[in-house]
Amino acid sequence: MNLRLIAGAAALAAALTSSFAQPRVMDVDTGKNGAPIQKTMYGIFFEDINYGADGGLYGEMLVNRSFEFKQSLTGWTTFGNVNVKDDGPFERCPHYVELAWPGHADRLTGMQNSGYGGISLKQGEDYRLTLWAKAAEGEGGIKVELIDQLTDSEPQAFVTQELKITSGEWKKYELIMRSPKNDTEASLRILLNGKAPVCLEHVSLFPVKTFKNRKNGMRADLAQALADMHPGVFRFPGGCIVEGADLQTRYQWKNTIGPVENRPVNENRWQYAMKSRISPDYYQSYGLGFFEYFQLSEDIGAEPLPVLNVGMACQFQNKDDSANVPMSELQPYIQDCLDLIEFANGDTTTTWGRKRAEMGHPAPFNLKYIAVGNEQWEEPYFKRLPPFVKAIREKYPDIKIIGTCGPAPEGEMFEHGWKAMREIGVDLVDEHYYKSEEWFRNSSMRYDSYSRKGPKVFAGEYACHGDGKKWNHYETSLYEAAFMTGLERNADVVLMATYAPLFARVDAWQWRPDLIWFDNARMFKSVSYYVQQMYACNKGTNVLKLTMNGKPVAGQQGQAGLYASAAADNGDGSVIVKVVNTGKTTQPVSVNLKGMKGERTAQTTTLTCTDMDAENTLEEPEKIVPKTGTLTCKAGKKCTVIEDEIAPMTFRVYRIKK
Known part of the structure; x- marks a missing residue:
């Protein structure tokens, strides 16, 4: 028997079978x-998780620029005679540092900051240092350096500028520093220059080339990646940080507008929510605030979709209703929603429209959607949402209101949520599903049987989590693509969908998989990113x-x-x-x-x-x-x-x- 001949015949037969x-x-x-198919069909959802804002999308390069972390000098290495004080010029950010003479001519007083895993600089690029300062004795000076702490060269500093502090009153100063080389592990060092004490507050460093070249802007490569997705809707700022671990640490939009120097720091809920990956220095500077979110939505051509607190702390972390605001004290939370709509859409004669104009945007942002509550469920949520809906409908009848049916895409809690949302009369219901490969393969017809009457669907958070492989890999992305054919086929029911989470630092994540990964200098787009982009760029109209x-x-x-x-x-x-x-x-x-x-x-x-x-x-x-x-x-x-x-x-x- 000629085994080679038999094997060759079998291979030919297989090829012919395939061909025909x-x-x-x-x-x-x-x-x-x-x-x-709605313009909003494929969008993006941003939450400050995985260092997605500070240390990520937000262009600030220094950690704890206002000395407002619970440990005031977190992120700073100090030496010599450095003192922290709390009677500064900004009511909601009172801390600052005083640099004083160290007592000997051969000693130095100063401090340095290495940013988020090192300050990344590009050869020939300019960087804008701003700070508020006063000289305790009327006049003083500092020396500002960009340094390479680990260099083999004799001088660690490769950029040095001197700055005279010319007043005993608080004043803002600015320096433009050009880097002569590429360096991904640089630090900023500030030295007292002379004997006269100098006080410093809100020490900030940005690339001059941010996205759209805005001064309080976004990291250019990460923001451009968002624009390249051609998103139809941009949901922000969360996510669980909207709720906070308790109401004291909930996200409050009014704290995030106005001068950045006076925006209070907030503890990030993801600082310790994942006990296996705690991040003790994870705070929200609020430099990326609601004005910047609206502005970024406009810059990337997406409809803004803010999510506001419904008077509840995170239900995962608080098991009973006592952690939530009493019904009798709900009015300030409702007013926050009404004021936000005015901030976004009101003319410049209104209180909050005028504040928007003062920040540099006289024209309205044309807000059309608002979500009240994130991933909440059962009676504590069902009884708090109706007064929000009533107040918004009365004052802003054209605004579409989004409610939620809880954290799961099926089961008793899910069914209760949908029933309540129908009865309350929201316009869209926010569904979340972080599910297995099998679930995504089997769920493409999920919406074929949905009622064509009543609220529509917002798939507000979803991602395929591999079986035993909870990281970004090709197979899960392909199943997301398969599932999304069902979203598109049912565009009369599903009006918007956003993958989650959006960003993650490779060295400081709490949750995965994620759409875009980065370090302090580089980034890459996951395969899931390209799936989303292929859909958004080929959405069609019908x-x-x-x-x-x-x-x-x-x-x-x-x-x-x-x-x-x-x-x-x-x-x-x-x-x-x-x-x-x-x-x-x-x-x-x-x-x-x-x-x-x-x-x-x-x-x-x-x-x-x-x-x-x-x-x-x-x-x-x-x-x-x-x-x-x-x-x-x-x-x-x-x-x-x-x-x-x-x-x-x-x-x-x-x-x-x-």
Whole structure:
């Protein structure tokens, strides 16, 4: 027996079987627009978790710039004669430092700050140092240096500037410092220059080149990554930090506006919420506040969606209603909602509209949505939400109100939540699901059976968490793509969806997986980021009906692990087809574009990988990225036909001009 001949014949037979396998036929009705797909359909959700704000998106490069952490000198190394005082010029940030003569000519008084894992500087780039100072004796001076503590060179300082403090009254000073080299582990050092004492407050360092070059701006590369997603909605500022571990540490938007020097520091709920990964120095500076959130929404073209506290502390950390504000004391929380809408939309003659204008934005932000409460559940929430809804409806009837049905996507609590939201009459219900691979594979038809009446759905937080592999890897991202075909198919029910969390520092995270990872100098986009981007950039304006043998293509029996959806883009006259193959074999597909005739060219975007555990990293940020190409669509007997082979575990988007 010739074993080589038999083996060769078997291989040829397998190849022929693959070549002549019957394609999976899908039909798309391109002639009849279905439900409109909202501009808000695919968006982003930001929460200050994983050092996403301070140390991340927010451009500030120094830790504890106002000396307001519970340990006042956290983040600072001091030497010589340094004293902390608490009678400073800013009511809500009273602490400052006094640098005084150390008592000997060969001693030095000073302090230095290494930022978040080192200050990252780029050769030839400018950095703006601002500080408030006064000279205790009318005139004094400091020396400001950018240093490399670990350098082999003789001088540690590679930038040095002197600053004269010319007044005994508090005054703001500014220096522009240009870095002569690249350095990812630099520090800022400030030395007393002379014997006269000098007092310093709100010592701040920013790149001059922030996103949109704003002075109190965002880190450029991270903000640009958000803009490149083309998000339709931007939900902020949380998340559990909206609630706080208790009401004293809840997020209060009014503390986050006005001059940054007078915004009080707040303890971040994620400082110790994950007991296995505590972060003792995790505070919110509120430099990234509600004005900046609205401004960033505008800059990236997304509808702002603020989330406000409903009078409740985090229910995960507080098991009974005693931790929440009594019903009789709820009015200030309701007023916060009304005042926020005025801040966003009121004209400059209103109290809060005038404050917005004073911050540099006279025009309204055109807020359309507000969420009241985050991931709350059962009676404590159900009894507090109605007075918010009543007050907002009476004063601002056009604002869409979003309620929540709790932390789980099914079960008794979930059902109670939906029932209550219908009765209360919210416009959208915020659903959250951090679930397994199996759940995402099996849930693409989740919304096909939802009622078309009553509140719509906001998928406010979701991510596929791998079975025993809770990190960003290709397989989970692919299942998210498969699941999202169901969001798109049901655009008459689902009006917006945002993956979560958004950001994570590689050296200081509390939660994963996350969409975008970074350190102090670099960043990379996860595969899930590219899935979100492929959907947002190919959203379309209306759903088109797509079926296989009359059924939605949703990984159903006989569909070989395929998921698909279709949309029309009435803006450029395109038809968009999304196909996900979650199977382990190549699938030939034939998509009949009914209502189109003749040969066409399809623009394709493909995300594929053979290693299910693979992920992008700082070292390999583009290991798995979408690839673009073209495909000729054939002229069938009655319609244009896409004929293609979808490789195993692949997500492909086709865009064809109608």
